[in-house]
Amino acid sequence: MIRIGIIGTGGMARVHAEEFSKIANCEVVAACDLNASRLASFVEAHNIPYAFGSVEALLSSGQVDAVSIVTPDPFHKNLSIQALEAGMHVLCEKPLALNASDAKEMADAAKKAKCINMVNLSYRNAHSLQKARELIAMGRIGNIRHVEASYLQSWLVSPKWGDWKTEDTWLWRLSSAHGSKGVLGDVGVHILDFVRFPVGDFASVNCTLTTFDKAENNQIGEYHLDANDSALITARMNNGAMASIHASRWATGHLNDLRLVIHGDKGAVKVSLQLDQEWDRLEVCLDDDVIDCVWKELKCDHTPNIYQRFIQSILSGVQDQPDFEAGLQVQRVLDACEQSDQSGQTVLL
Ligand SMILES: NC(=O)c1ccc[n+]([C@@H]2O[C@H](COP(=O)([O-])OP(=O)(O)OC[C@H]3O[C@@H](n4cnc5c(N)ncnc54)[C@H](O)[C@@H]3O)[C@@H](O)[C@H]2O)c1
Known part of the structure:
Protein backbone atom coordinates (compact mmCIF):
# COMPACT_ATOMS: atom_id res chain seq x y z
CA MET A 1 0.00 0.00 0.00
CA ILE A 2 1.53 3.33 -1.10
CA ARG A 3 0.84 6.04 1.51
CA ILE A 4 0.24 9.46 -0.05
CA GLY A 5 0.46 12.93 1.49
CA ILE A 6 -1.21 15.84 -0.29
CA ILE A 7 0.55 19.20 0.13
CA GLY A 8 -1.80 22.15 -0.51
CA THR A 9 -5.51 21.52 0.05
CA GLY A 10 -7.19 24.08 -2.23
CA GLY A 11 -9.26 23.63 -5.40
CA MET A 12 -7.14 21.10 -7.32
CA ALA A 13 -6.29 19.00 -4.26
CA ARG A 14 -9.86 17.67 -4.30
CA VAL A 15 -9.17 16.05 -7.68
CA HIS A 16 -5.96 14.46 -6.35
CA ALA A 17 -7.78 13.05 -3.30
CA GLU A 18 -10.66 11.70 -5.38
CA GLU A 19 -8.46 10.16 -8.07
CA PHE A 20 -6.09 8.46 -5.60
CA SER A 21 -9.10 7.12 -3.67
CA LYS A 22 -10.17 5.19 -6.81
CA ILE A 23 -6.83 3.37 -7.08
CA ALA A 24 -6.12 0.07 -5.33
CA ASN A 25 -2.68 -0.16 -3.65
CA CYS A 26 -2.66 3.45 -2.51
CA GLU A 27 -4.23 5.52 0.22
CA VAL A 28 -4.18 9.24 1.01
CA VAL A 29 -3.11 9.18 4.65
CA ALA A 30 -1.99 12.78 5.21
CA ALA A 31 -2.56 16.36 4.07
CA CYS A 32 -0.71 19.58 4.73
CA ASP A 33 -1.64 23.26 4.34
CA LEU A 34 -0.58 26.55 5.90
CA ASN A 35 -4.26 27.51 6.08
CA ALA A 36 -5.56 25.61 9.12
CA SER A 37 -9.29 25.88 8.42
CA ARG A 38 -8.91 24.77 4.78
CA LEU A 39 -6.77 21.86 5.94
CA ALA A 40 -9.31 20.83 8.58
CA SER A 41 -12.25 20.80 6.19
CA PHE A 42 -10.20 18.94 3.55
CA VAL A 43 -9.15 16.09 5.85
CA GLU A 44 -12.69 15.81 7.13
CA ALA A 45 -14.23 15.77 3.64
CA HIS A 46 -11.80 13.08 2.40
CA ASN A 47 -11.51 11.09 5.60
CA ILE A 48 -7.73 11.61 5.86
CA PRO A 49 -6.21 10.54 9.20
CA TYR A 50 -3.20 12.90 9.52
CA ALA A 51 -3.18 16.71 9.12
CA PHE A 52 0.06 18.73 9.19
CA GLY A 53 0.51 22.50 9.35
CA SER A 54 4.01 22.32 7.84
CA VAL A 55 5.72 20.31 5.15
CA GLU A 56 8.64 19.55 7.49
CA ALA A 57 6.21 17.89 9.91
CA LEU A 58 4.65 15.83 7.13
CA LEU A 59 7.98 14.72 5.65
CA SER A 60 9.45 13.70 9.00
CA SER A 61 6.29 11.95 10.22
CA GLY A 62 7.21 8.53 8.82
CA GLN A 63 3.58 8.23 7.64
CA VAL A 64 4.00 8.80 3.88
CA ASP A 65 5.89 7.25 0.95
CA ALA A 66 4.92 9.75 -1.74
CA VAL A 67 3.56 13.28 -2.00
CA SER A 68 1.32 15.20 -4.35
CA ILE A 69 2.29 18.88 -4.46
CA VAL A 70 -0.80 20.97 -5.16
CA THR A 71 0.25 24.42 -3.94
CA PRO A 72 0.44 27.61 -6.04
CA ASP A 73 3.32 27.55 -8.55
CA PRO A 74 6.02 29.48 -6.59
CA PHE A 75 6.19 26.72 -3.96
CA HIS A 76 6.60 23.76 -6.35
CA LYS A 77 10.38 23.95 -6.54
CA ASN A 78 11.32 24.04 -2.84
CA LEU A 79 8.62 21.61 -1.78
CA SER A 80 9.56 19.09 -4.49
CA ILE A 81 13.25 19.26 -3.68
CA GLN A 82 12.56 18.93 0.07
CA ALA A 83 10.36 15.90 -0.56
CA LEU A 84 12.84 14.24 -2.94
CA GLU A 85 15.68 14.79 -0.47
CA ALA A 86 13.51 13.09 2.15
CA GLY A 87 13.26 10.06 -0.18
CA MET A 88 9.65 10.64 -1.28
CA HIS A 89 8.22 9.96 -4.71
CA VAL A 90 6.72 13.21 -6.03
CA LEU A 91 3.78 14.10 -8.25
CA CYS A 92 3.99 17.87 -8.72
CA GLU A 93 1.36 20.13 -10.20
CA LYS A 94 2.05 22.06 -13.37
CA PRO A 95 3.76 24.28 -14.31
CA LEU A 96 6.71 22.44 -12.79
CA ALA A 97 8.38 25.71 -11.74
CA LEU A 98 8.48 29.44 -12.42
CA ASN A 99 11.32 29.19 -14.96
CA ALA A 100 13.55 26.66 -16.68
CA SER A 101 16.52 27.10 -14.36
CA ASP A 102 14.33 26.23 -11.32
CA ALA A 103 12.82 23.32 -13.27
CA LYS A 104 16.34 22.09 -14.07
CA GLU A 105 17.22 22.08 -10.36
CA MET A 106 14.10 20.01 -9.75
CA ALA A 107 14.88 17.56 -12.56
CA ASP A 108 18.46 17.22 -11.25
CA ALA A 109 17.22 16.63 -7.68
CA ALA A 110 14.85 13.95 -8.99
CA LYS A 111 17.66 12.16 -10.84
CA LYS A 112 19.87 12.29 -7.75
CA ALA A 113 17.12 11.02 -5.43
CA LYS A 114 16.24 8.16 -7.80
CA CYS A 115 12.60 8.56 -6.78
CA ILE A 116 9.60 8.46 -9.12
CA ASN A 117 8.86 12.01 -10.26
CA MET A 118 5.97 13.18 -12.41
CA VAL A 119 4.42 16.51 -13.36
CA ASN A 120 0.66 16.70 -13.67
CA LEU A 121 0.37 17.62 -17.35
CA SER A 122 -3.07 16.14 -16.94
CA TYR A 123 -4.39 16.47 -20.46
CA ARG A 124 -2.10 13.65 -21.54
CA ASN A 125 -4.88 11.64 -19.89
CA ALA A 126 -7.01 12.33 -22.97
CA THR A 303 -5.57 5.55 -21.27
CA PRO A 304 -4.60 5.28 -17.59
CA ASN A 305 -4.50 8.73 -15.99
CA ILE A 306 -1.41 10.30 -14.42
CA TYR A 307 -2.48 9.40 -10.87
CA GLN A 308 -2.73 5.74 -11.92
CA ARG A 309 0.58 5.91 -13.79
CA PHE A 310 2.29 7.54 -10.79
CA ILE A 311 1.22 4.71 -8.48
CA GLN A 312 2.07 2.08 -11.10
CA SER A 313 5.55 3.61 -11.50
CA ILE A 314 6.17 3.48 -7.75
CA LEU A 315 5.05 -0.15 -7.61
CA SER A 316 7.04 -1.25 -10.64
CA GLY A 317 10.06 1.03 -10.12
CA VAL A 318 9.84 2.02 -13.80
CA GLN A 319 9.57 5.78 -14.34
CA ASP A 320 6.60 6.71 -16.56
CA GLN A 321 5.94 10.00 -18.37
CA PRO A 322 5.58 12.95 -18.02
CA ASP A 323 8.52 13.15 -15.60
CA PHE A 324 10.29 16.27 -14.28
CA GLU A 325 12.55 16.23 -17.34
CA ALA A 326 9.43 16.54 -19.55
CA GLY A 327 8.21 19.36 -17.28
CA LEU A 328 11.58 21.07 -17.79
CA GLN A 329 11.34 20.82 -21.58
CA VAL A 330 7.91 22.54 -21.58
CA GLN A 331 9.25 25.11 -19.13
CA ARG A 332 11.99 26.01 -21.63
CA VAL A 333 9.28 26.74 -24.21
CA LEU A 334 7.38 28.89 -21.66
CA ASP A 335 10.54 30.90 -20.93
CA ALA A 336 11.15 31.37 -24.67
CA CYS A 337 7.57 32.65 -25.07
CA GLU A 338 8.12 35.23 -22.31
CA GLN A 339 11.44 36.32 -23.85
CA SER A 340 9.80 36.66 -27.25
CA ASP A 341 6.99 38.80 -25.83
CA GLN A 342 9.49 41.07 -24.09
CA SER A 343 11.88 41.43 -27.03
CA GLY A 344 9.36 41.33 -29.88
CA GLN A 345 11.70 38.81 -31.55
CA THR A 346 11.50 35.16 -32.51
CA VAL A 347 13.34 33.08 -29.89
CA LEU A 348 15.25 29.94 -30.85
CA LEU A 349 15.14 26.92 -28.54
N1 LIG B 1 -3.27 19.87 -13.73
C1 LIG B 1 -4.33 20.63 -13.79
O1 LIG B 1 -5.16 20.48 -14.66
C2 LIG B 1 -4.52 21.73 -12.78
C3 LIG B 1 -5.79 22.32 -12.56
C4 LIG B 1 -5.89 23.31 -11.57
C5 LIG B 1 -4.77 23.72 -10.85
N2 LIG B 1 -3.57 23.13 -11.11
C6 LIG B 1 -2.35 23.54 -10.36
O2 LIG B 1 -2.51 23.16 -9.00
C7 LIG B 1 -1.81 24.07 -8.17
C8 LIG B 1 -2.77 24.55 -7.07
O3 LIG B 1 -3.87 25.19 -7.67
P1 LIG B 1 -5.24 25.37 -6.85
O4 LIG B 1 -6.24 25.86 -7.82
O5 LIG B 1 -5.54 24.17 -6.06
O6 LIG B 1 -4.80 26.57 -5.88
P2 LIG B 1 -5.54 27.04 -4.56
O7 LIG B 1 -5.11 28.43 -4.36
O8 LIG B 1 -7.00 26.72 -4.62
O9 LIG B 1 -4.91 26.09 -3.40
C9 LIG B 1 -3.56 26.09 -3.04
C10 LIG B 1 -3.42 25.69 -1.57
O10 LIG B 1 -2.01 25.57 -1.26
C11 LIG B 1 -1.80 26.08 0.05
N3 LIG B 1 -0.38 26.41 0.22
C12 LIG B 1 0.29 27.48 -0.27
N4 LIG B 1 1.59 27.39 0.08
C13 LIG B 1 1.74 26.26 0.79
C14 LIG B 1 2.85 25.62 1.40
N5 LIG B 1 4.08 26.15 1.33
N6 LIG B 1 2.65 24.46 2.06
C15 LIG B 1 1.42 23.92 2.14
N7 LIG B 1 0.31 24.49 1.56
C16 LIG B 1 0.49 25.63 0.89
C17 LIG B 1 -2.75 27.26 0.13
O11 LIG B 1 -3.01 27.64 1.48
C18 LIG B 1 -3.99 26.71 -0.58
O12 LIG B 1 -4.88 26.06 0.30
C19 LIG B 1 -1.29 25.19 -9.07
O13 LIG B 1 0.07 24.98 -9.36
C20 LIG B 1 -2.11 25.04 -10.35
O14 LIG B 1 -1.39 25.45 -11.51
C21 LIG B 1 -3.43 22.15 -12.04
Whole structure:
Protein backbone atom coordinates (compact mmCIF):
# COMPACT_ATOMS: atom_id res chain seq x y z
CA MET A 1 0.00 0.00 0.00
CA ILE A 2 1.53 3.33 -1.10
CA ARG A 3 0.84 6.04 1.51
CA ILE A 4 0.24 9.46 -0.05
CA GLY A 5 0.46 12.93 1.49
CA ILE A 6 -1.21 15.84 -0.29
CA ILE A 7 0.55 19.20 0.13
CA GLY A 8 -1.80 22.15 -0.51
CA THR A 9 -5.51 21.52 0.05
CA GLY A 10 -7.19 24.08 -2.23
CA GLY A 11 -9.26 23.63 -5.40
CA MET A 12 -7.14 21.10 -7.32
CA ALA A 13 -6.29 19.00 -4.26
CA ARG A 14 -9.86 17.67 -4.30
CA VAL A 15 -9.17 16.05 -7.68
CA HIS A 16 -5.96 14.46 -6.35
CA ALA A 17 -7.78 13.05 -3.30
CA GLU A 18 -10.66 11.70 -5.38
CA GLU A 19 -8.46 10.16 -8.07
CA PHE A 20 -6.09 8.46 -5.60
CA SER A 21 -9.10 7.12 -3.67
CA LYS A 22 -10.17 5.19 -6.81
CA ILE A 23 -6.83 3.37 -7.08
CA ALA A 24 -6.12 0.07 -5.33
CA ASN A 25 -2.68 -0.16 -3.65
CA CYS A 26 -2.66 3.45 -2.51
CA GLU A 27 -4.23 5.52 0.22
CA VAL A 28 -4.18 9.24 1.01
CA VAL A 29 -3.11 9.18 4.65
CA ALA A 30 -1.99 12.78 5.21
CA ALA A 31 -2.56 16.36 4.07
CA CYS A 32 -0.71 19.58 4.73
CA ASP A 33 -1.64 23.26 4.34
CA LEU A 34 -0.58 26.55 5.90
CA ASN A 35 -4.26 27.51 6.08
CA ALA A 36 -5.56 25.61 9.12
CA SER A 37 -9.29 25.88 8.42
CA ARG A 38 -8.91 24.77 4.78
CA LEU A 39 -6.77 21.86 5.94
CA ALA A 40 -9.31 20.83 8.58
CA SER A 41 -12.25 20.80 6.19
CA PHE A 42 -10.20 18.94 3.55
CA VAL A 43 -9.15 16.09 5.85
CA GLU A 44 -12.69 15.81 7.13
CA ALA A 45 -14.23 15.77 3.64
CA HIS A 46 -11.80 13.08 2.40
CA ASN A 47 -11.51 11.09 5.60
CA ILE A 48 -7.73 11.61 5.86
CA PRO A 49 -6.21 10.54 9.20
CA TYR A 50 -3.20 12.90 9.52
CA ALA A 51 -3.18 16.71 9.12
CA PHE A 52 0.06 18.73 9.19
CA GLY A 53 0.51 22.50 9.35
CA SER A 54 4.01 22.32 7.84
CA VAL A 55 5.72 20.31 5.15
CA GLU A 56 8.64 19.55 7.49
CA ALA A 57 6.21 17.89 9.91
CA LEU A 58 4.65 15.83 7.13
CA LEU A 59 7.98 14.72 5.65
CA SER A 60 9.45 13.70 9.00
CA SER A 61 6.29 11.95 10.22
CA GLY A 62 7.21 8.53 8.82
CA GLN A 63 3.58 8.23 7.64
CA VAL A 64 4.00 8.80 3.88
CA ASP A 65 5.89 7.25 0.95
CA ALA A 66 4.92 9.75 -1.74
CA VAL A 67 3.56 13.28 -2.00
CA SER A 68 1.32 15.20 -4.35
CA ILE A 69 2.29 18.88 -4.46
CA VAL A 70 -0.80 20.97 -5.16
CA THR A 71 0.25 24.42 -3.94
CA PRO A 72 0.44 27.61 -6.04
CA ASP A 73 3.32 27.55 -8.55
CA PRO A 74 6.02 29.48 -6.59
CA PHE A 75 6.19 26.72 -3.96
CA HIS A 76 6.60 23.76 -6.35
CA LYS A 77 10.38 23.95 -6.54
CA ASN A 78 11.32 24.04 -2.84
CA LEU A 79 8.62 21.61 -1.78
CA SER A 80 9.56 19.09 -4.49
CA ILE A 81 13.25 19.26 -3.68
CA GLN A 82 12.56 18.93 0.07
CA ALA A 83 10.36 15.90 -0.56
CA LEU A 84 12.84 14.24 -2.94
CA GLU A 85 15.68 14.79 -0.47
CA ALA A 86 13.51 13.09 2.15
CA GLY A 87 13.26 10.06 -0.18
CA MET A 88 9.65 10.64 -1.28
CA HIS A 89 8.22 9.96 -4.71
CA VAL A 90 6.72 13.21 -6.03
CA LEU A 91 3.78 14.10 -8.25
CA CYS A 92 3.99 17.87 -8.72
CA GLU A 93 1.36 20.13 -10.20
CA LYS A 94 2.05 22.06 -13.37
CA PRO A 95 3.76 24.28 -14.31
CA LEU A 96 6.71 22.44 -12.79
CA ALA A 97 8.38 25.71 -11.74
CA LEU A 98 8.48 29.44 -12.42
CA ASN A 99 11.32 29.19 -14.96
CA ALA A 100 13.55 26.66 -16.68
CA SER A 101 16.52 27.10 -14.36
CA ASP A 102 14.33 26.23 -11.32
CA ALA A 103 12.82 23.32 -13.27
CA LYS A 104 16.34 22.09 -14.07
CA GLU A 105 17.22 22.08 -10.36
CA MET A 106 14.10 20.01 -9.75
CA ALA A 107 14.88 17.56 -12.56
CA ASP A 108 18.46 17.22 -11.25
CA ALA A 109 17.22 16.63 -7.68
CA ALA A 110 14.85 13.95 -8.99
CA LYS A 111 17.66 12.16 -10.84
CA LYS A 112 19.87 12.29 -7.75
CA ALA A 113 17.12 11.02 -5.43
CA LYS A 114 16.24 8.16 -7.80
CA CYS A 115 12.60 8.56 -6.78
CA ILE A 116 9.60 8.46 -9.12
CA ASN A 117 8.86 12.01 -10.26
CA MET A 118 5.97 13.18 -12.41
CA VAL A 119 4.42 16.51 -13.36
CA ASN A 120 0.66 16.70 -13.67
CA LEU A 121 0.37 17.62 -17.35
CA SER A 122 -3.07 16.14 -16.94
CA TYR A 123 -4.39 16.47 -20.46
CA ARG A 124 -2.10 13.65 -21.54
CA ASN A 125 -4.88 11.64 -19.89
CA ALA A 126 -7.01 12.33 -22.97
CA HIS A 127 -7.60 9.09 -24.89
CA SER A 128 -7.89 11.12 -28.10
CA LEU A 129 -4.45 12.70 -27.67
CA GLN A 130 -2.78 9.35 -27.02
CA LYS A 131 -4.43 7.85 -30.11
CA ALA A 132 -3.50 10.88 -32.26
CA ARG A 133 0.12 10.50 -31.17
CA GLU A 134 0.04 6.80 -32.03
CA LEU A 135 -1.34 7.50 -35.55
CA ILE A 136 1.34 10.13 -36.15
CA ALA A 137 4.11 7.79 -34.95
CA MET A 138 2.77 5.15 -37.38
CA GLY A 139 3.14 7.64 -40.23
CA ARG A 140 -0.60 7.74 -40.95
CA ILE A 141 -0.69 11.50 -41.60
CA GLY A 142 2.75 11.68 -43.24
CA ASN A 143 4.99 14.69 -42.79
CA ILE A 144 3.44 17.28 -40.51
CA ARG A 145 2.98 20.70 -42.10
CA HIS A 146 0.62 22.66 -39.84
CA VAL A 147 -0.53 22.56 -36.25
CA GLU A 148 -3.39 24.62 -34.87
CA ALA A 149 -3.98 24.50 -31.11
CA SER A 150 -6.00 26.43 -28.55
CA TYR A 151 -6.87 26.30 -24.88
CA LEU A 152 -9.92 28.48 -24.33
CA GLN A 153 -11.36 29.41 -20.93
CA SER A 154 -13.80 32.15 -19.92
CA TRP A 155 -13.61 32.43 -16.12
CA LEU A 156 -12.97 36.18 -16.41
CA VAL A 157 -16.38 36.46 -18.08
CA SER A 158 -18.45 33.56 -16.75
CA PRO A 159 -19.11 33.14 -12.98
CA LYS A 160 -19.54 29.37 -13.42
CA TRP A 161 -16.36 28.51 -11.42
CA GLY A 162 -16.77 31.29 -8.84
CA ASP A 163 -16.10 35.00 -8.47
CA TRP A 164 -12.52 35.87 -9.45
CA LYS A 165 -12.95 39.38 -8.02
CA THR A 166 -13.29 38.07 -4.45
CA GLU A 167 -11.81 34.55 -4.28
CA ASP A 168 -8.09 33.99 -3.52
CA THR A 169 -8.01 30.82 -5.61
CA TRP A 170 -8.55 32.99 -8.75
CA LEU A 171 -6.91 36.24 -7.65
CA TRP A 172 -3.40 34.77 -7.19
CA ARG A 173 -3.57 33.56 -10.80
CA LEU A 174 -3.92 37.19 -11.95
CA SER A 175 -0.96 38.58 -9.99
CA SER A 176 2.76 38.25 -10.83
CA ALA A 177 3.69 39.19 -7.27
CA HIS A 178 1.81 36.07 -6.12
CA GLY A 179 3.87 33.91 -8.44
CA SER A 180 1.46 33.64 -11.34
CA LYS A 181 2.84 33.42 -14.87
CA GLY A 182 -0.61 34.28 -16.17
CA VAL A 183 -2.54 32.25 -18.68
CA LEU A 184 0.77 31.22 -20.28
CA GLY A 185 1.98 29.44 -17.13
CA ASP A 186 -1.47 28.28 -16.05
CA VAL A 187 -2.99 26.67 -19.15
CA GLY A 188 -0.46 27.68 -21.84
CA VAL A 189 1.75 24.97 -20.31
CA HIS A 190 -0.95 22.40 -21.06
CA ILE A 191 -1.50 23.43 -24.66
CA LEU A 192 2.25 23.60 -25.37
CA ASP A 193 2.63 20.08 -23.98
CA PHE A 194 -0.46 19.04 -25.97
CA VAL A 195 1.40 20.09 -29.13
CA ARG A 196 4.84 18.82 -28.12
CA PHE A 197 3.68 15.36 -27.04
CA PRO A 198 2.46 14.18 -30.48
CA VAL A 199 4.44 16.55 -32.76
CA GLY A 200 7.88 16.75 -31.09
CA ASP A 201 10.12 19.56 -29.90
CA PHE A 202 9.84 23.26 -30.64
CA ALA A 203 12.55 24.90 -32.75
CA SER A 204 11.47 28.53 -32.25
CA VAL A 205 8.59 30.62 -30.91
CA ASN A 206 7.16 34.06 -31.43
CA CYS A 207 4.75 35.09 -28.69
CA THR A 208 2.54 38.05 -27.78
CA LEU A 209 1.07 38.23 -24.28
CA THR A 210 -1.74 40.61 -23.33
CA THR A 211 -3.20 41.69 -20.00
CA PHE A 212 -6.60 43.30 -20.45
CA ASP A 213 -7.90 45.88 -17.93
CA LYS A 214 -10.23 44.25 -15.42
CA ALA A 215 -10.51 46.41 -12.25
CA GLU A 216 -9.96 49.98 -11.09
CA ASN A 217 -6.18 50.56 -11.41
CA ASN A 218 -6.04 46.78 -11.99
CA GLN A 219 -5.79 46.34 -8.22
CA ILE A 220 -8.03 44.28 -5.91
CA GLY A 221 -6.89 44.28 -2.26
CA GLU A 222 -3.31 42.96 -2.13
CA TYR A 223 -3.52 41.66 -5.71
CA HIS A 224 -2.10 43.72 -8.59
CA LEU A 225 -3.72 42.21 -11.67
CA ASP A 226 -0.75 42.33 -14.02
CA ALA A 227 -0.40 38.68 -15.12
CA ASN A 228 -1.12 38.01 -18.80
CA ASP A 229 -4.58 36.67 -19.65
CA SER A 230 -4.21 36.02 -23.36
CA ALA A 231 -1.28 34.43 -25.23
CA LEU A 232 -0.80 34.14 -28.98
CA ILE A 233 2.10 32.01 -30.19
CA THR A 234 3.39 31.11 -33.60
CA ALA A 235 6.06 28.44 -33.65
CA ARG A 236 8.30 26.38 -35.87
CA MET A 237 8.70 22.76 -34.82
CA ASN A 238 11.93 20.75 -35.14
CA ASN A 239 10.32 18.66 -37.90
CA GLY A 240 9.69 21.85 -39.91
CA ALA A 241 5.95 22.13 -39.17
CA MET A 242 4.42 25.53 -38.44
CA ALA A 243 2.16 25.95 -35.41
CA SER A 244 -0.31 28.56 -34.23
CA ILE A 245 -1.29 28.33 -30.56
CA HIS A 246 -3.72 30.43 -28.53
CA ALA A 247 -4.56 30.42 -24.82
CA SER A 248 -7.05 32.78 -23.21
CA ARG A 249 -9.21 33.39 -20.15
CA TRP A 250 -11.42 35.72 -22.17
CA ALA A 251 -12.75 33.13 -24.65
CA THR A 252 -16.40 33.88 -24.03
CA GLY A 253 -18.54 30.85 -24.85
CA HIS A 254 -15.77 28.33 -24.04
CA LEU A 255 -15.56 27.31 -20.40
CA ASN A 256 -12.60 24.91 -20.61
CA ASP A 257 -11.92 23.67 -24.14
CA LEU A 258 -8.79 22.34 -25.82
CA ARG A 259 -8.46 21.81 -29.54
CA LEU A 260 -5.56 20.45 -31.56
CA VAL A 261 -5.56 19.96 -35.31
CA ILE A 262 -2.50 18.46 -36.99
CA HIS A 263 -2.26 18.49 -40.77
CA GLY A 264 0.18 16.19 -42.56
CA ASP A 265 0.83 15.61 -46.24
CA LYS A 266 -1.11 12.31 -46.10
CA GLY A 267 -3.85 13.01 -43.55
CA ALA A 268 -4.98 14.99 -40.53
CA VAL A 269 -6.14 14.48 -36.94
CA LYS A 270 -8.37 16.67 -34.80
CA VAL A 271 -8.48 16.34 -30.98
CA SER A 272 -11.29 18.13 -29.13
CA LEU A 273 -11.70 18.24 -25.36
CA GLN A 274 -14.55 20.03 -23.60
CA LEU A 275 -13.55 19.35 -20.05
CA ASP A 276 -16.72 20.49 -18.35
CA GLN A 277 -18.72 18.15 -20.58
CA GLU A 278 -16.19 15.29 -20.22
CA TRP A 279 -16.05 15.43 -24.00
CA ASP A 280 -12.92 13.75 -25.42
CA ARG A 281 -13.10 13.25 -29.16
CA LEU A 282 -10.76 12.31 -32.00
CA GLU A 283 -11.65 12.92 -35.65
CA VAL A 284 -9.44 11.86 -38.51
CA CYS A 285 -9.17 12.55 -42.21
CA LEU A 286 -7.06 9.70 -43.59
CA ASP A 287 -6.36 7.73 -46.75
CA ASP A 288 -8.96 8.30 -49.52
CA ASP A 289 -10.96 10.66 -47.27
CA VAL A 290 -8.23 13.22 -47.91
CA ILE A 291 -9.60 13.67 -51.46
CA ASP A 292 -13.04 14.91 -50.39
CA CYS A 293 -11.94 16.23 -46.96
CA VAL A 294 -14.17 13.80 -45.05
CA TRP A 295 -13.65 13.65 -41.26
CA LYS A 296 -14.63 10.57 -39.27
CA GLU A 297 -14.76 10.08 -35.52
CA LEU A 298 -12.41 7.36 -34.27
CA LYS A 299 -13.02 5.41 -31.05
CA CYS A 300 -9.98 5.46 -28.76
CA ASP A 301 -8.64 2.94 -26.26
CA HIS A 302 -8.74 3.86 -22.60
CA THR A 303 -5.57 5.55 -21.27
CA PRO A 304 -4.60 5.28 -17.59
CA ASN A 305 -4.50 8.73 -15.99
CA ILE A 306 -1.41 10.30 -14.42
CA TYR A 307 -2.48 9.40 -10.87
CA GLN A 308 -2.73 5.74 -11.92
CA ARG A 309 0.58 5.91 -13.79
CA PHE A 310 2.29 7.54 -10.79
CA ILE A 311 1.22 4.71 -8.48
CA GLN A 312 2.07 2.08 -11.10
CA SER A 313 5.55 3.61 -11.50
CA ILE A 314 6.17 3.48 -7.75
CA LEU A 315 5.05 -0.15 -7.61
CA SER A 316 7.04 -1.25 -10.64
CA GLY A 317 10.06 1.03 -10.12
CA VAL A 318 9.84 2.02 -13.80
CA GLN A 319 9.57 5.78 -14.34
CA ASP A 320 6.60 6.71 -16.56
CA GLN A 321 5.94 10.00 -18.37
CA PRO A 322 5.58 12.95 -18.02
CA ASP A 323 8.52 13.15 -15.60
CA PHE A 324 10.29 16.27 -14.28
CA GLU A 325 12.55 16.23 -17.34
CA ALA A 326 9.43 16.54 -19.55
CA GLY A 327 8.21 19.36 -17.28
CA LEU A 328 11.58 21.07 -17.79
CA GLN A 329 11.34 20.82 -21.58
CA VAL A 330 7.91 22.54 -21.58
CA GLN A 331 9.25 25.11 -19.13
CA ARG A 332 11.99 26.01 -21.63
CA VAL A 333 9.28 26.74 -24.21
CA LEU A 334 7.38 28.89 -21.66
CA ASP A 335 10.54 30.90 -20.93
CA ALA A 336 11.15 31.37 -24.67
CA CYS A 337 7.57 32.65 -25.07
CA GLU A 338 8.12 35.23 -22.31
CA GLN A 339 11.44 36.32 -23.85
CA SER A 340 9.80 36.66 -27.25
CA ASP A 341 6.99 38.80 -25.83
CA GLN A 342 9.49 41.07 -24.09
CA SER A 343 11.88 41.43 -27.03
CA GLY A 344 9.36 41.33 -29.88
CA GLN A 345 11.70 38.81 -31.55
CA THR A 346 11.50 35.16 -32.51
CA VAL A 347 13.34 33.08 -29.89
CA LEU A 348 15.25 29.94 -30.85
CA LEU A 349 15.14 26.92 -28.54
N1 LIG B 1 -3.27 19.87 -13.73
C1 LIG B 1 -4.33 20.63 -13.79
O1 LIG B 1 -5.16 20.48 -14.66
C2 LIG B 1 -4.52 21.73 -12.78
C3 LIG B 1 -5.79 22.32 -12.56
C4 LIG B 1 -5.89 23.31 -11.57
C5 LIG B 1 -4.77 23.72 -10.85
N2 LIG B 1 -3.57 23.13 -11.11
C6 LIG B 1 -2.35 23.54 -10.36
O2 LIG B 1 -2.51 23.16 -9.00
C7 LIG B 1 -1.81 24.07 -8.17
C8 LIG B 1 -2.77 24.55 -7.07
O3 LIG B 1 -3.87 25.19 -7.67
P1 LIG B 1 -5.24 25.37 -6.85
O4 LIG B 1 -6.24 25.86 -7.82
O5 LIG B 1 -5.54 24.17 -6.06
O6 LIG B 1 -4.80 26.57 -5.88
P2 LIG B 1 -5.54 27.04 -4.56
O7 LIG B 1 -5.11 28.43 -4.36
O8 LIG B 1 -7.00 26.72 -4.62
O9 LIG B 1 -4.91 26.09 -3.40
C9 LIG B 1 -3.56 26.09 -3.04
C10 LIG B 1 -3.42 25.69 -1.57
O10 LIG B 1 -2.01 25.57 -1.26
C11 LIG B 1 -1.80 26.08 0.05
N3 LIG B 1 -0.38 26.41 0.22
C12 LIG B 1 0.29 27.48 -0.27
N4 LIG B 1 1.59 27.39 0.08
C13 LIG B 1 1.74 26.26 0.79
C14 LIG B 1 2.85 25.62 1.40
N5 LIG B 1 4.08 26.15 1.33
N6 LIG B 1 2.65 24.46 2.06
C15 LIG B 1 1.42 23.92 2.14
N7 LIG B 1 0.31 24.49 1.56
C16 LIG B 1 0.49 25.63 0.89
C17 LIG B 1 -2.75 27.26 0.13
O11 LIG B 1 -3.01 27.64 1.48
C18 LIG B 1 -3.99 26.71 -0.58
O12 LIG B 1 -4.88 26.06 0.30
C19 LIG B 1 -1.29 25.19 -9.07
O13 LIG B 1 0.07 24.98 -9.36
C20 LIG B 1 -2.11 25.04 -10.35
O14 LIG B 1 -1.39 25.45 -11.51
C21 LIG B 1 -3.43 22.15 -12.04
